[in-house]
Amino acid sequence: MTVGLGPFLALAAVLFCIGLYGALSKKSAVMVLMSLELMTNAVNINLVALSRFRDPVGMTGQFFAAFVMVVAAAEIGLGLALVLALYRRTRTIELDRLDRLKG
């Protein structure tokens, strides 16, 4: 019994949806960043699966996944630095409490 391309794409879609739910519903900034990581991982699964099934010699999807990892690492580093800077200024990372722009 072997697995084709479809199950990998379905798994990536499920993981992306869970990450999307977390990014939208969580109130802690760190939890939102973690959910974003889930979403980038789902994208990477997609890219690597498509690369393996459709373009195994060129490995284009694998290179794209590697560059997505670079951007995700930069994003998570900057995001967590931003959370720390925010915490220094406001003493909270609850997104509900950051409402200074609210009219």
Next chain:
Amino acid sequence: MPDHVSIVPFAVLTGAVVLGAVAMMLSRNVVHAAFWLLEVMMAVAGLFMLLSAGFLALVQVMVYAGAVSVLMLFTVMLTLRRREDAERPLDLSAASFGLAFAFGLAAATAIGSLPGARVRMPAHAPGVAEFGALLFSRWALPLEIASVVLLIALVGAVWWTGGEDR
């Protein structure tokens, strides 16, 4: 390199990914959620191994399991004043669930109508040596740009977090 993906390791890793992600969403403690994220990352590295992407599996373990989860735990610890602050309400949101569910339905429709979804796995897959050769020939310029991006991100992170005088 194997020319097929057996259903047993795929099912085990899929279960690990999905259950870990759901457990991460349902855990009240932020530290527990970070450890569930670590588990999901390791399972995704296993999926990369199934897809003959050994280098990406290695990078996944080093970057995500090694660096990102440690960074997450550091941030959690630096932004909590008391141990009890790690415990949080569950933040359930029906609207977010509806939106994510609608997106999932759209993705399922798209995957179902994809013409190549039933394609068989090609027998031959290059290894890490070919990956490296291509990375430093055809993809050399994007690689350099990626290193510049990482450098700027590093400097920016230090700039944002460092010093009280700004």
